[in-house]
Amino acid sequence: MVKEIEGYRFDIPQALQVYKFDETNNNSPFFHGVSVLKAVDVMIEMPRCYVWVEVKCYDDESIAQLKEEREQSKQNKYHTKSWLRNNLLHKYRDTFLYRYAENKLDKPIVYVCLLNFDKALKSYFRGELQRYIPCDRPSKRWKKSIIDALIVVDENDWKHNPKLQELGSCVKV
Structure with a gap:
């Protein structure tokens, strides 16, 4: 199945469905x-x-600002890194709620953050997200994991990640 969404072409041969999940068109079934x-x-x-x-695709200037920012160095309460981390986190959590309401949490979940960042920034955000999204069962009371895998990649990394290679390809259009 091939779909173009958010400026990328996803070619996922074994997919049952590929679609824009944050659909804003109220005539869409999604x-x-x-x-x-x-x-x-x-x-x-x-x-x-x-x-x-x-x-998430940022321009070069915005990426440079992210690299220069130190989490605690800003005087105001707005941190670009914190905002992006929270945005990525809430996208996951809220999607989890949507899927719960749709009764669509019957399979393992792989959360992929497709970012156009360098290795250091991708590593930073991977670490931050892993702190806030438990990737295992943190308590004996938990009968299920809420996420099977958390993957932070760019377009090139997608090609080399074994879990994503199994799916198919993702290319910027």
Whole structure:
């Protein structure tokens, strides 16, 4: 299945569905109807898992600002890194709520953050997200994991990540 969403062409041969999950067109069958919750950009349903993809493409100037920013160095309360981390986190959590309401949490979840950052920034955001999204069962009371894998990549990394290679390709258009 081939779909162009958010400036990328997703070619996922084994997909049952690939669609824009944060649909704003109320005539679309994928429209949520709830504007107070955030949603990931792309939903890929595979036979054995769901892949949720959030796409963030920043211009060079914005990326440079992210690299220079120190989390505690700003005088005001607005931190670009904190904002982006929270945005990526809330996209996951709110999508989880949507899927719960749709009764679509019956397969493992792979959350992919597709960012156009260098290795250091991708590593930073991977670490930050892993602190806030438990990737295992943190308590004996938990009977399920809420996420099977958290992957932070750019377009090139997608080609070299074994879990994503299995799915198919993702190319900027």
